[in-house]
Amino acid sequence: MRKINVFDTTLRDGEQSAGVNLNFQEKLEIAKQLERLGVDIIEAGFPASSQGDFASVKAIADTVKGSSITGLARSLERDIETTWEALKESAEPRIHVFIATSPIHMEYKLKMTPEQVIENAVAAVKLAKTRFPQVQWSAEDASRTELPFLAKIIRAVIDAGATVINLPDTVGYTTPYEIGQMFRYVSENVPNIDKAILSTHNHDDLGMAVANSLAAIQNGAGQVECTVNGIGERAGNAALEEIAVALNIRQDHYKADTGLVLKEIKRTSSLVSKLTGMVVPNNKAVVGANAFAHESGIHQDGVLKNKETYEIITPELVGVSSNRMVLGKHSGRHAFKEKLVELGFNGTDEQLQKTFVAFKDLADKKKDITEEDLFALMTEATVGS
Numbered sequence: 001m002r003k004i005n006v007f008d009t010t011l012r013d014g015e016q017s018a019g020v021n022l023n024f025q026e027k028l029e030i031a032k033q034l035e036r037l038g039v040d041i042i043e044a045g046f047p048a049s050s051q052g053d054f055a056s057v058k059a060i061a062d063t064v065k066g067s068s069i070t071g072l073a074r075s076l077e078r079d080i081e082t083t084w085e086a087l088k089e090s091a092e093p094r095i096h097v098f099i100a101t102s103p104i105h106m107e108y109k110l111k112m113t114p115e116q117v118i119e120n121a122v123a124a125v126k127l128a129k130t131r132f133p134q135v136q137w138s139a140e141d142a143s144r145t146e147l148p149f150l151a152k153i154i155r156a157v158i159d160a161g162a163t164v165i166n167l168p169d170t171v172g173y174t175t176p177y178e179i180g181q182m183f184r185y186v187s188e189n190v191p192n193i194d195k196a197i198l199s200t201h202n203h204d205d206l207g208m209a210v211a212n213s214l215a216a217i218q219n220g221a222g223q224v225e226c227t228v229n230g231i232g233e234r235a236g237n238a239a240l241e242e243i244a245v246a247l248n249i250r251q252d253h254y255k256a257d258t259g260l261v262l263k264e265i266k267r268t269s270s271l272v273s274k275l276t277g278m279v280v281p282n283n284k285a286v287v288g289a290n291a292f293a294h295e296s297g298i299h300q301d302g303v304l305k306n307k308e309t310y311e312i313i314t315p316e317l318v319g320v321s322s323n324r325m326v327l328g329k330h331s332g333r334h335a336f337k338e339k340l341v342e343l344g345f346n347g348t349d350e351q352l353q354k355t356f357v358a359f360k361d362l363a364d365k366k367k368d369i370t371e372e373d374l375f376a377l378m379t380e381a382t383v384g385s
């Protein structure tokens with residue numbers, strides 16, 4: 001089984017979600033929970049971006065020792081030195097330095113030639129290496145970069161000392177097939193690639209961040225970057241919980257695993273949702289309120305006979321106490337009876353049938369059937385007969 005390192009960027013890219021602003025205490029609380037979850041690397045922030053970010057990255061680096069802490073830096077001396085000041089007391093100092101490599105970013109944003117970008121990237125990595133044992137280098141907008149140029153710059157930064165090479169799909173543009181091709185190309189065309197770990201970082205603009213992350217893993221990535229609940233810039237980043245559970249449940253297919261403490265997933269998701277104010281949609285995979293809820297009668301009947309008929313993930317695996325049978329207009333007699341027995345019903349089959357008919361009638365008119373509704377129906381059926 002291949003071990004995939006989890007690089008969590010909830011506190012950096014995740015905090016770039018519109019409307020999210022975590023304070024010092026909240027960041028520290030999330031970092032401690034990520035450590036409990038078993039995340040290998042926590043990107044705690046962007047120390048050179050503000051005094052507040054510097055202070056929280058430093059506090060996390062000084063406190064959290066079970067995960068490697070990193071901070072983002074542009075390819076500038078000032079950013080690299082500031083990041084070192086924030087991280088020098090961390091258990092395993094690690095910097096994440098980046099520069100854009102796609103034609104559109106080099107020409108319009110950086111206003112640099114490709115050769116100047118290589119020079120700049122090499123100088124930044126060399127400087128970072130004088131401070132940090134672990135230097136991660138990212139090719140921003142890698143998925144829209146010309147592959148021969150990507151291979152050339154990666155070779156140069158590995159020679160300069162980079163130990164992790166991250167290839168982001170910065171604008172969420174790529175597809176699982178294309179990202180697989182990119183990782184394959186780099187593995188086959190960069191002669192010194194065995195000196196570094198390849199990493200994948202995907203945004204969700206076309207709803208493919210998780211699929212792209214899994215495709216990259218299948219094609220050589222040994223590190224995956226993600227955020228809790230998939231929060232992040234624009235449509236967000238690849239969701240940590242979805243990647244971790246997909247790898248775990250489909251080990252037969254991916255032959256790779258993260259080693260995360262999966263039973264901490266629900267708690268981590270709830271904490272991040274509470275502190276960021278970003279509500280988790282009910283139908284969100286793995287952590288949504290409906291992820292383990294069954295409403296259709298056919299499904300409820302199947303699950304009551306054997307959970308595996310309609311549940312590929314056990315709720316307990318991710319720290320959810322049990323599945324949930326939702327009683328609504330699609331529910332069947334079997335689940336209905338189970339719920340009534342749980343509420344203390346001990347009437348006859350005839351009374352049960354009467355209650356069931358009244359329940360179906362009510363469910364046609366009302367979306368949420370509460371326990372109070374069920375008690376009322378039960379009483380009516382038993383007292384009235």
Ligand code: KIV
Pocket residue numbers: 013072098138139140141168169170171201203
């Ligand atoms: O999406 C991106 O390209 C990034 C980089 C800074 C790694 O977040």
Ligand code: ZN
Pocket residue numbers: 013168170201203233
């Ligand atoms: Zn990003």
